Amino acid sequence: MRFRLLGPLEVAGPDGTVLITAERQRIILALLLMEANRVVPTERLVDAVWGDEPPSTARGQIQICVSMVRSNLAKVGLKDVIRTQAPGYVAEVADDDLDLRVFDRLALAGRAAAEAGDHAAATAAFAEALALWRGDLHIDSGADRTTLQGPTARLNEQRLAVVEQWVDSQLALGLHQQLVEQLMDLVVQNPLREHLRAQLMLALYRSGRQAEALEAYRNGRQVLIDELGIEPGEELRRLEEAILSGELDSAAPPAPPAARPAAPGPVSGPPVVPRLLPGTIADFTGRDSLVASLRAGLDTDADTHGLRIVSITGKGGVGKTTLAVHVAQLLAKRFPDGQLFAKLRGPASQPVPPGQILERFLRGFGIPGGAIPAGLEERAELFRNQVAGRRVLIVLDDAVDEAQVRWLLPGSPSCPVMVTSRSRLTGLEGTHGVQVDVFTTEQALQMLDRILGADRVRADLPRALELVDLCGGLALALRVAAARLAARPHWTLGHMVARLHDERRRLNELSHGGMGVRSSLALAYHGLPSEAQRLFRRLSMLEATEFSSWVAAPLLDLDVSTAEDTLELLVDAQLVDVELVDGRHARYRMHDLVRVYAQECLSDAESTPQRSAVLERVLSTWLYLLEEAHRRVYLGDHALHGEAVRRPLDAWVVDRELRDPMGWFDAERTSLITAVRQAAAAGLDELCWCLALTLVTMFENYNYFDDWRTTHEIALEVTRRNGNRRGQAAMLYSLGSLHMFEYRLDEARSRLEAACDLFQSVGDRHGQALAIRNLALADQVQGRSEQAMSGYEHALAMLDETDDPTTEAHVLNNMAQIHLEQGRMAEARGSLQRALVVLERSGGFRIRAQILCRLGEAHLETGDLAAAEEAFGRAMESIRAVGDPVGEVYALRGLAVTRQRQGAYEEAAGMLERAMDIAERAQERLAVGRIRLALGELAAERGDSARASEHLTRALRVFEGVNATKWRDRARHVLQRLTAEPVA
Structure with missing residues (x-):
């Protein structure tokens, strides 16, 4: 034979053997040989090589690979083997030149001999066929490629079918003792293959080992229940009954293997009714509306013009299987022809091949193994034929995807299908879907009541509520915790709660009696592609409770589109939740227990340096977005910058995220504060203080003074610890500004003076000017106008050395205020006009509005009411452009005084x-x-002394509270004039 597929791919020509090492060439040649003498479309070859993501040049690369394969074959004298024929290629191979064809011929000869009763000839033919196999199929390192799964599974299935037929022939010849050891190995390798187990039982029984035969049955039954959730099929059950009853004649040879039907069709004889549903749990609760919806979707009186499929989706451990089995058991009597149940995932979350499931179903209907076709399509046809016109309920648990399910669908509308899956099976046409969410608090308490008893739960309701919270409402977690408590009546609910509080041990605590949250989550995790597993692990690094999709890009160090696609795989797998805020903005989050499991995976899979690099990328991207949001709100930059890296995002992503910059900030505020905390914990001091300082104007705009203080104290501590003097200075300067907003002027002065000294020590003239400016402002608020003016002039001279027009405008604005108070109107207007000119370089709307308000006040002082009204109106326009509530207060006040x-x-x-x-x-x-x-001045002017006195007295208290001496003196003067009495 020139071409060998049954094992490692080998090619031998007249001039020697050829070693094809290139993976793509091996895949292409193997697929062409599997379909020898039939055209294989180019698209199928593309799918085999690249899967779902072929490059744009895929067809051209296939042509190159085919050409190279032809060249390699020609070197050993095999010319014209591969021919181009639309829409692809065909390998023209004689039957005797391909081991696969020889295998098929020998297997057919063996079956014919067995059917004729010539078991010696059958044994010889089967043995010769099996000898062609030189090991497991090995085409390429990516053997999980979808396009190759079907052909590979089909060949392996054919091999096992021939093994079983060879064993049947050997048993027919009475060679049971010689077969026992080999059958034991085969059963270990194929624990779910029931006919092999039946052959082992028969060989053991006929060898006088009845107890071992029954033990083989019990072991097989347990494996089927654990792995697939089903009882053994008819063949194994009848064999066990015959052994137990002694009706199996050890002297009689077994019946010859049944001939395969020429075409798929029902097996003759009385119909066997499969009852494969697991039992429902006694304490099922909390899903009344879902049960009603599912029953309506499965109702046999519903529209019967097409298949009825209902899908149950939700995250692992939420209770999908429990719900499906409960509903199926409620409806079981309405399906007298049988109820089928199969788990579609095996160990380590690997999908169970549809052919294996179909074999289970067909055996459930009493079809013997020898009558079940080897091919997947033939099995599916036989299954559809078997259930046609019958009323059978089919439950498919934990489906991987639509492709796996489609092979298992009946053709008859009288057989509804219920599918559970972590993925949303939107590709199954006409599916009625329900989403299972975590329990509400009320539903969770109902479950605890059913398992533990209402008295025990209500006796310690606060701890019961805490237990629900620690389990995140996840049905599996609650059931495990309740089961542990039920098994230990001496434990209080508080004891269980205390054990769950340790996050490092929480998943250990949520494991009992074969149930466990960790194992449920592991099924979903191990079923993910490697890139999605990596993202899942790294998402647990984010301490923020929710996040935007762009975060996936720095976590994976990929472009945003690719990373977001990977994130959606986690959403599909129900490992990440998503909701729309205001119907537009998607926010993602992880369930608390899912996060704990992800952190375990992260610790196992990634080193500390890897995690540090990932975190730094994420924080650097947050800093980039935060600074861009600041620029878009204030149309300018903030004052101080550190040396931290800014990791940019594509412009379209930035535009999408910052369409409403202030809305973005409000949505991200908690995450940004957490980012500051994480930067500090990781020792990233430069990033930490840059993030904190950039947040200030946002905090100021919303009066989030507690957040301002928290972030800066965190950043101040880490900069001190790491000896970052400039970072310390920036934080002291900003904290001093915060104290000024809070009118704690003495504390402000202390912080600002320390910042000024540090800025000077590191040679930062800009930072020093900012600190001096704020010290001057403190003097101004406390009525020390001369000291304030001197400080402003000093700061202004230093700012001339920098490019900070916004701060220059602030200084000029404050100087104008002092000029106004001193009655120097010309100087005031000059400073304000100069400030407006300076702002042409930055366009800062907010400070521009403040200057225009000050200019309006100057016009009020000179009695130019029209000019004042115009200035305050322009200020209001600027304020509304940026949404500045404090600025609106002062503009409204100015307009009100003008109207007065x-x-x-x-x-x-x-x-x-x-x-x-x-x-x-x-x-x-x-x-x-x-x-x-x-208001007091207005009331006094209108002659309402009582109302004026009330407003003025309350104003006086405010001014005294904030130590605003200038305004305090003015309020006293107006009140004194109103009452004509001295005020203490």
């Missing part, structure tokens, strides 16, 4: 009341005081 002086008192009062509402919600205390002052 124009005599529009009602309109002025309405504006002030609106400004008050915004200021109080924003907790802007100084603004509240100034509006109270304006």
Whole structure:
């Protein structure tokens, strides 16, 4: 024979043998030989080589590979073996030149001899056929390729069928003792193959080893229950009964193997009714609406024009199988012709071949192994023929994908199918699907009541609720915890809760009596492609409870599109949950127990340096997005930058994420705070302080002062620990600014002075100028105008050396305020106009609005009400462009004062009341005081002394509380004038 497929691929020509080492060439040649003398389409060859993701040049590369195979064959005298024929290629091989064809011929001869009763000839033919096999099929290192799975599985199935037929012939010749040892090995290698086990039982029994024969049955039954959730088929059950009853005649030879039917068809004789459903659990609870929905989808009175398929999807451990079996048992009597059940995943989450499942089903209907075809298509045809017109319920548990399920579907609408899967089987046409979620608190408590008793649960309800929370409402986790408590009545619920609190041991605690959350999650994890497994592990590094899809890119160091596709595989596998926020933004999260398992996988699979590099990539990407969000909100940069790496994202991803920058920040705020914490824990001090400082303007905009303080104290500690003096200075400067917002001016001054010294020590003139600017502002708030002006001039001189127009504008704005207070209107307007010119370089809307408000106040002081109204109106336009609530307060106040002086008192009062509402919600205390002052002045002007006195008194309390001496003195003066009495 020139071509050998049955083992390692070998080719021998007239001029010697050829060694084909290139993997793609081996795949192509093997597939062409499997389909010898039949055209194999190019597309099928592409699928075999690359699977679902072929390159754009795939067809051209196939042509090159075929050409190289032809060249290699020609070198040993095998010319014109492979011919091009649309739509692909054909290998023209004589039957005697291909071991696969010789194998088929010998196997056919053996079956013919066996059917004729010539078991000696049958044995010889079968043995000669099996001798052609030189080992396991070995085509390439990627033997799990989908395109090769079918042909490979078919050849292996044919080999095992011939082995069984050879054993039947040997038993017919009375060679049972010689077969026992070999059959034991075959059963160990193929524990789910029932006919082999039946042959072993028969050989043992006829060798006088009855107890061992029955033990072989018991072992086989346990394997079938554990692996597939089914009882043994008719052949094994009848054989066990015959051995137990003594009706199996040890002297009589076995009946010859049944001839295979010429075409698939039902087996004659009384019909066998398979009852393969597992038992339902007694404490099933909490799924009433799902049960009703499933029963409606499976109702035999429903539309019978097409197949009825219902799918049950959900994450591992959520209770899909329990629900399916419960519903199936409820409906079992409505399907008198049988109920079929099969698990579609085997050990380590490997899919059970459809051919194996079909064999189980056919045996369940009483069809003997010898009458079951070897080919998958023929088995599927025989199955459809067997159930046609009958009322049979089919339950397929834990399906891998649609392709696996399609082989197992009946052709008859009278046979509904219920499928459970972690994946959403949207590719099965006409499927009615239900999603099983984790238990609500009420449902979880119902389960605990059923297992532990209501008295025990209600006696310690707080601990019961904590137990539900630690199990995340996952049905399997709750059932395991409850089972452990039921087995240990001396344990309190609090004892179980305490054991579960240790996250490192939680999955160990959630294992009992063969049930376990870890094993359930492992099935899903091991069924993933390697890249998806890697992403699953690394997602557990994120301490944030939820995240956006872009995070997958830095976690895998891949482009966003590819990484997001991988993330969706985790969603499909129900290992990651997703929800739409506001109907648009997808947010992803992991169930707490899933995260614990992912962390275990991460610890086992990836080293500490690997994890550190991954975390740094993620944090660097967050910093890049955060800075870009800042630029989009403020149309400018923030003041200080560190040396941390910024990992960019593609422009289209940034535009997608930051379509609403402030909305993005609000959604990501918790994650960003967590990022600061993780950076510190990892010792990434530069990244840590850069993230914290970039967050400040966002925190300031929403008055998230506690977040501001928390992030900066974390960053300050890690920069001190790592000797990062510039980072320390930046954090001290920012904390000083925070204290100023809180009107804790003495603390602010202490932090700012320390920051100024550190900036000076590292030669950072820009940072030093910022600290001096804020120290001057503290002087200004406390009424020390001369010191403040001196500080501003110092800061302005240093800022001339940098490119920071926004801070320059701030300084000029504050200097203008002092000019206004001193009645130097020309200087004030000059400073403000200069600030507006400076802002042309940065376009900062927020500071621009502040300057325009200040300019409006200057016009009010000079009585130019039209100019004041125009300035405040322009300020309001800038404020609304960026959504600045504090700025809106001051603009409204300015407009209200303008309206007051124009005599529009009602309109002025309405504006002030609106400004008050915004200021109080924003907790802007100084603004509240100034509006109270304006309301008091307005009430006094309108002659309402009581109302004026109330507003002025409350304003005075605010000013005293924040130590705003200038405004305190003004409020006292107005109140004193109103009451004509001195105020203490």
